[in-house]
Amino acid sequence: MMRFGKEFVSKMIPEWQETYIDYAYLKTILQDIQTSRNVSVSNNQMKTSFARNLTRRYNCDASVSESHDIVVNTVTHAANESRMIYQTAFSKAGELSGDTEVVFFRTLDQEFNKVNRFYRSEVEKARDEALALNKQMDALVAFRLRVMEKKHSLSDSVFVDINAFTSEIGSSSKSKEHTNQSVLERIRMNKTRETPLSTIKTILKVHKHEEELRFTRENLKKAEKLLPIAFIEFYQKLGHLKNYSFLNTSAISKIIKKYDKIAARKASRQYMEMVDNSYLTSSDEVHKLMLRTESTFIEHFSNSNRSQGKNLLRSKANKERHRITFSTGFFFGCSISLIIALVLIIHARNIMGTPGQITYMETMFPLYRFFGFVVLHVIMYAANIYFWKIYRVNYSFIFGFKQGTELGYRHVLLLSFGLGTFSLCAALLNLDMEMDSQTKDYKTFSELIPLFLLALVIAITLCPFNILYRSSRFFFLTALFRCIAAPFYTVNLPDFFLADQLTSQAQALRSLEFYICYYGFGDFRQRRRNTCRSNGVLTTFYFIVAVIPYWLRLLQCIRRIIEEKDRMHGYNAIKYLLTIVAACLRTAYTLNRGATWNIAAWVFSGVATLYATYWDIVVDWGLLQIGCKNSFLRDKLLVPHKTVYYAAMVLNVLLRLVWLQTVLDLKFSFLHRETLVALLACLEIIRRGIWNFFRLENEHLNNVGKFRAFKTVPLPFNYQEDRDQDN
Structure with missing residues (x-):
């Protein structure tokens, strides 16, 4: 059975962690009390019998007055009667361990007041949100009635349904007709969907007069x-509040009972009476709101089907199934076996020593290494998920995944090892295919295997059917589209996070370019890449492809500067601009050797590396803070071992210097140039994987500091008074 302390931590809402009872610290105070009492007991054993008699008589007196060990006082704030502060007076401070017990009750009071105050503030927010949802229901009722009137299709059954709609959360009973008319006069439809056209109109300041409310079935739908969706999110928020109250009440009950046992007193009854009478425990407002929300949702959004409605309202956890674990292990074993087989075949047939080895490395290897880059990146993402879960980083909330659809690390590993298995099988099929003895050409089918595999991966990614994690695939495709159309959409965290991943996949993008060149110009029939090398257009694209991800990030930064008016995004844009220039200069140097290109590549690459390294460590990771309690780190750390942060900073610096190979033109006799490029690209992917963990950890801590634990759900209607307040 899990001990309460661990269970208490595991059930916390990560973003609210600081607002819970500090159960662990209170236990350390109890340990001090235990130590003090053990010392006093050993000293008492050395006293005279007369002293022991006095002690027994004192204990007897204490048992008579044990109910007066503590006195709980309630202090009401003068400006706000609802703000009550609870203070406990310990009446036996002069005894041994009494001073420590005073500290215990003082700390317990502070923690309880903190919890009670936070709970009350969140309930008040929930009350306001319930009123907003109530107004939205009023608008939906009125809107639906008007649509039905417009269609001239009202029937008796429809009127019954409309009457049912008027039983919204806490609404007062008014005339239906009067309510509908007054509501319709004050509402407009919110534009919850952003489009490139709307963005262009905003930039060009093309503002039309406020459009009239259109009573169409499209708007109703x-x-x-x-x-x-708003009701479900609100209901689950109420559930978190209810759990917050229960967990903290249980923690107080556990800790005060532990105190009674250690200090040999009976203070728990009196203290818990105070807790039971406090707002944290006595208020039933959350329970009432849950009942009303549940009733409204079941009646209006689940056809009065109670079991279906409650099932929709409850939070859904993504269950780890045994077949996922088995399949992941199976594909992992297959991948390892195929790697071993690949090595043995290369060694047994002495493929590395054949004349066709260079041709193979320049043609087929760039095609297959694309899948290797993807597999490695996905494995690093799976590792990120694993450690985010261990250190309670709420990655699902930060990325905005639909509840119950987020992938665990086992699901992600299944995808990576599955792709790795198919890629290795394909590589083995045409590892050392010789030319046809009659035509002196390579067999077309064997040369098309990488293209078939790429087409299969793209088809699965775009598959509209509900197979292979459709929700996650569509989430990825949506974020990818928003990255490509960066200037026309508001930049959210998943958008720039994915764009940052793409900046570490420059070689994978160049491999995709090579697919187009190799198969588009027919070189695959003779297994050669002469066309790709000699074509000036393709050489130009060799430049462009390398800087596309950085260009997208630059556009995202510009969009955020315009919208958020934050100059930090401007500094971030400079980082990507420097990186673009440095990448172009390094590429130019590899294609056109010369001292001028070399010096320019050195200068801009050095400046870009220093700038990007500072940004990674200080801005994205939030480390190297001045005056913090953790030297050269930050005050709040999720990983208990500080050496992990120091090692990550050093690795980030070292792995960012892989560009030195380009300007130094390092060559190794035992490595083909394409192999060296692939290895350096893998190092960049590993660096990005390390960056991912600390970047999201810092984002999580920012959310914790602002207590942001729930998504903001767009509402369909906007009231006139809400618009007036915004203006």
Whole structure:
């Protein structure tokens, strides 16, 4: 059975962690009390019998007055009667360990007041949100009635349904007709979907007069789609509040009972009476809101089907199934076996020593290494998920995954090892295919294997059917599209996070370019890449492909400067601009050797590396803070071992220097140039994987500091008074 302390931590809302009872610290104070009492017991054993008699008589008196060990006082804030502060007076401070017990109750009071105050503030926010949802329901009722009137299709059954809609959360009973008319006069439809056209109109300041509310079935469907999501999010928020109250009450009960046992007193009853009468425990407002929300949702959004409605409202956890674990292990074993087979075949047939080895490395290897880059990146992402879970980084909330659809590390490893298995099988099929003895050409089918595999991966990614984690695939495709159309969409965290991943996959993008060249110009029939090398257009694209991800990030930074008016995004844009120039100069040097290109590549690459390294460690990771309690780190750390942070900073610096190979033109006789390029690209992917963990850890701590634990759900309707307040 899990001990309460661990269970308490495991059930916390990560973003609210600082607002919970500090159970661990209170236990350390109890340990001090235990130590003090053990010392006093050993001293008492050395006293005279007369002293022992006095002690027994004192203990007897204490048992009579044990109910007066503590006195709980309630102090009401003068400006706000709802703000009550609880203070406990310990009446036996003069005894041995009494001073420590005073500290214990003082700390317990502080923790309890903190919890009670935070809970009350969150309940008040929930009350305001319930009122907002109530207004949205009023608008939906009125809107739906008007749509039905417009279609001239009202029937008796429809009127019954409309009447049912008027039983919203906490609404007062008014005339239906009057309510509908007054509501419709004050609402407009919110534009919850951003489009490139709307962005262009905003930039060009093309503002039309406020559009009239259109009573169409399309708008009605939009409202009926958005409101249930808002209700579900609100209901789950209420559930978290209820759990917050229960967990903290249980923690107080556990710790005060431990105190009674250690200090041999009976203070728990009196203290828990105070807790039971406090707002944290006595208020039933959250429970009532949950019942009303549940009733409204079941009645209006689940056709009065109670079991279906409650199932939709409950939070859904992504279950780890045994077949996922088995399949992951199976594909992992296959991948290892195929790697061993690949090495043995190369060694047994002395492939590395054949004349066709150079041709193979210049043609087929760049095609297959694309899958290697993807597999490595996905494995690093799986490792990130594993450690985020261990250190309670709420990655699902930060990325905005739909609840219950986020992939665990086993799911991600299954995808990576599955792709790795198919890629290795394909590589073995045409590892050392010789030319046809009659035509002196390579067999077309064997040369098309990498293209078939790439087409299969793209087809699975774009597959519209509900197979192979469709929700996650569509989330990825949506973020990818928003990256490509960066200037036309508001930049969210998943958008720039994915764009940052793409900056570490420059060689993978160049491999995709090589696919187009190799198969598009027919070189695959003779297994050669002469066309790709000699074509000036393709050489130009060799430059462009390398800087596309950085260009997208630059555009995202510019969009954020315009919207958020934060100059930090401007400094970030400079980082990507420097990187673009440095990447172009290094590419130019590899294609056109010369002292001028070499010096320019050195200068800009050095400046870009220093700038990017500082940004990684200080801005993205939040480390190297001045005056913090952890030297050269930050005050809050999720990983208990500080050496992990120091090692990550050193590795980041070293791995960012892989560009030195380009300007130094390092060559190794035992490595082909394409192999060396692939190894350096793998180092960059590993660096990005390390960056991912600390970047999201820092984002998580920022959310914790602002207590942001729930998504903001767009609402379909906007009231006139809300617009007035915004203005």
